[in-house]
Amino acid sequence: MKDKVKGLVVGVLLGSLLTGATAFAGTNTKISVVMENVKMMFNGVHKSTTQSIVYNGNLYVPAKTAAQTMGESFTYDGKTKTASFGAKTGTFKYLDEVSYARIDGKTNRLYFKNWTNPEGLKFTIAGQKYLHGIGVILDEPYSYDDQTISIDYNLNGGYKKLTANIGIDDYTRNSTNSGSLIVKGDGVELYRKDDMKGGDMPESINVDVTGVLKLKIVFEATLDNGRQIDIVLGDAKLIK
Structure with a gap:
């Protein structure tokens, strides 16, 4: 469209x-x-x-x-x-406006709607800016145990789809690291994207979450040696 x-x-x-x-x-x-x-x-x-x-x-x-x-x-x-x-997607909520259940990993490396340094910096994948979404900073230099961060949501079976555009933020488009994004529903892997690299175009995802009680989104860096990579879940929506 x-x-x-x-x-x-x-x-x-x-x-x-x-x-x-x-x-x-x-x-x-x-x-x-x-x-x-x-x-x-x-x-x-x-x-x-x-x-x-x-x-x-x-x-x-x-x-x-x-x-x-x-x-x-x-x-x-x-x-x-x-x-x-175009076609209506039904009633939805932006994921960054839904209360999460918990975050595992460095909570201060996960951002909602935009980055905060500088304040208000928009998530951007291959030049495409997003007004909504989740961004995660992984494998920062001089930092440890920041290879994986995950966030959980209690959906309680109230949604049918998770849609978003995923990719590497332009800030780390030259990183030699790569990343993965995994979506799990009640412990079962529903979607997985590996080998995400800076400069790649955003990829649209459409994950069936019908009947899912607990949703987990996992962000992973392939390396853990100070080669920062920022993963973005842009325009993420939960559709009823």
Whole structure:
């Protein structure tokens, strides 16, 4: 989905249908716009022509039309003010916003949502930044017993899927170390990714956690000799 919309500017027009040359913003400020018939092209193919708005040099097209042009569905939830392109994933919680049961290993090497040095530094894998996720620093120089860190969650059978993008943070993209990420449900290995190296593109995971009571996520460095490597679980979600 992200690849489809990359480089395409889409203005979401919601609410009343605009039939004149003047529209009103949410603050009741009067603005002047131009209505134009615009060809909707995708990958060089003419998909549709729709009446659109040009305002301040920006093109705004109906969200539903834009989605259909790209072969995606579109829904809008007025209660939550949420516009959804593509298939819905169902109700979910970001993993970094779920209370964990315990952490094994150096607790001060595990971070939620972003790094703290410097404050607010986003998790980044091959240039892709994440607003949510978990990051772990392993095998720091002059540190010991920091090859493995794990985190447990009590799911109590309340979720169906764990999804995320995993990889090595760009800060350690030149590390000669490599890492592993293991997901276990009630002691059974559900997913494993070994030989994760800096510079690799993020890999999407979709792990079935239906009926799982206790979820364990294990982060491991292959070496334990001071060759730091930072593993990221980006945009991690628990889906009901």
